[in-house]
Amino acid sequence: MPVEAHIKEHPAWFKRFDAVWTPTVLLLDSDGRERVRLEGYLLKNDFDAWLRCGLGRLAFMKKKFTDAEPWYDEVATRFADSHFGAEATYWRGVARYSATHDHTVLAPLAAELQEKYPGSVWSEKAIPWG
Amino acid sequence: MGVSWSRDVDQSLSEAKEQGRPLLLDFSAAPA
Numbered sequence: 001m002p003v004e005a006h007i008k009e010h011p012a013w014f015k016r017f018d019a020v021w022t023p024t025v026l027l028l029d030s031d032g033r034e035r036v037r038l039e040g041y042l043l044k045n046d047f048d049a050w051l052r053c054g055l056g057r058l059a060f061m062k063k064k065f066t067d068a069e070p071w072y073d074e075v076a077t078r079f080a081d082s083h084f085g086a087e088a089t090y091w092r093g094v095a096r097y098s099a100t101h102d103h104t105v106l107a108p109l110a111a112e113l114q115e116k117y118p119g120s121v122w123s124e125k126a127i128p129w130g
Numbered sequence: 131m132g133v134s135w136s137r138d139v140d141q142s143l144s145e146a147k148e149q150g151r152p153l154l155l156d157f158s159a160a161p162a
Contacts, residue, residue, distance in 0.1 A: 003155045022160075035152075
């Protein structure tokens with residue numbers, strides 16, 4: 001459900017949601033809680049990837065791990081070269097682990113991140129699993 | 131496919147809650 005807020009038309013909304021820069025895009029859950037924030041512009045491909053990661057995050061935060069995983073999987077595969085490929089790969093693994101409590105998924109995930117995204121912070125975050 | 135943007139955040143928050151749907155809120159300063 002998309003909502004547009006222009007600084008000239010809705011300055012109070014900027015203050016209400018702590019939007020300090022434009023563009024800022026928020027993803028809120030159905031209870032109105034902010035779950036993801038994007039500050040600054042992205043090209044379409046990266047925005048599409050960000051949005052999918054965000055929808056994964058919304059599902060994850062509701063503990064709907066099996067709903068979250070396909071969003072992350074789509075980014076990790078179809079948008080692998082976007083800025084969000086590494087993040088999605090990380091969270092895809094976390095969603096799978098959270099759904100199954102199978103810790104054996106984590107070491108291959110760390111190896112995959114090291115191979116595909118060696119300089120990424122998400123690879124670094126996965127080091128303990130390797 | 132075009133996106134149908136709302137310009138009423140409170141109504142949209144209410145509808146999102148009713149329908150169990152997420153809400154994307156885009157803050158812009160771009161010229162109309």
